[in-house]
Amino acid sequence: MDDLAGFLRLRRSRIDPASVGIPTDRHRRVAGLRREEVAHLSGVSVDYYVRLEQGRATQPSDQVLDALARVLALDETEREHLHRLACQRRRSRVPGGRIRPELLRVLDLVSDGVALIMNHRMDVLAGNQLASLLYSRPLRGLNTARHIFLEETDLYAGWETCTLDVVGHLRLAAGKYPEDPRLASLIGELAMGSERFRKLWARADVRARAHGGKAYRHPLVGLLELHQENFALPGEPGMELLVLSAPPGSPAEDGLRLLASLGADGSAALDAGARGFVPPTRT
Template sequence: MDDLAGFLRIRRSRVDPAAVGIPADRYRRVEGLRREEVAHLSGVSVDYYVRLEQGRATQPSEQVLDALAKVLGLDDIEREHLDRLARQRRRRAKAPNVRMRPELLRVLDLITGAPALIMDHRMDVRAGNPLAALLYGRPLPGLNTARHIFLEEDERGLYGDWENCTRDVVGHLRLAAGKYPDDPRLTSLIGELSMGSDRFRRLWARADVRARSHGPKAYRHPLVGLLELHQENFALPGESGMELIVMSAAPGTPTEDGLSLLAGLAANDTESTTTPGTRMRK
């Protein structure tokens, strides 16, 4: 999983010295910045920074974290992740174990013109509407989208922008690992993906953190062709760690026509869309 010391080491190795005003040195043997360079640029002692990277310093101040984030080139999401890692020893969030409320399932039933699903922090699909099941071409119970992308699909499969999707997934799991470091199922999933996918291992080693709330999402569907959708992620209330994800098509586009075709398939296949195989309750 993730911890402050490991995150600092990885992100330090990714900083171009020239980008922070350090002249190129042909004798430089370390990748990225040296520890003493990070300490100097962030205004802390070398000894203190070394203790941070060794996991021996606790509770760094907000000023120190801000300075480190600036030197390491972290964005707002990564800065929040850094803060969360720094506070882990004081407060370790338990992984949520939330049952699906019937009201949420009714909301999914109301969304008929767009694929919609509910996903937890592990990227397990907890429930979805019939159009989402047709989009993925499989029953939604048991679907983990991280496992699906890395171990079941590839750049020629369902995902129109597979490479960017894989980066999003790894960034999301890195964020979840920081929030729930003691979640054994999440740890097991990350281990499984690391063992089964070279690309996952390479991306995980970069320590990127992503929290995607909206944006384009393309699929190559075997029945209706390319679907260029727009995805919106809505965090559900409370501490459930779940999101409602809705993928819509712009009006008057071929993608809108493609979704209409899929919706027609759903309407003509009543059994597959109304049995427990379509939605999952936990």
């Protein structure tokens, strides 16, 4: 799904030579930096760097990786991704899908916001009632990456930004869990079905999920401008709790109340299966 050699090639092609003090002219045919330029700027031999890009070098040292990250202008998330790709010992086992009952009770405590538990593939493993109402569908079987790219683009008011976040997250997950066949299958499905996904995947961007604004256009209650917080779950590798809330007194708060009332009135009745609560299993 992802490897060190491919990541280095892609990121090298995106560096403006002028930004690192290398003059260019109209005769230059290489996009970004040349291999020998990366080697010189990072302080490694040209032969060794070529072998890195060809996948023939042994595991590079942390010092070499840090030097390459500096030359390639990687941020902290991208730097960690680079180290993970280079060091097989740092790769993690594919997480299971077990959800503790205590976590399900936590979801029910979030009564005035949307609460979801997702895994590294962006599968929704469980959610509260407002989550099902927001997506207007049962949560069981919902994968938000597939939903954004292939199924329901109108729901996401900031669709283009959402797609950047999704691809960046999946690229990060592919580096962390390279032996996950379901993740590989999902990435292949998205690449086959979405031109935008293919273009963004080719950029080799990586992003960690971050807190911030998320806007939705719900067909019944209109625009919902919410705030998302992500919480890593200790002891649950690859899983995160996502909580979407509305600022007090905002139109979005009124919208969530209206959405909740629709569920309470029975117009969107939900059973345990619709909410995504499934018996604990391992994948």
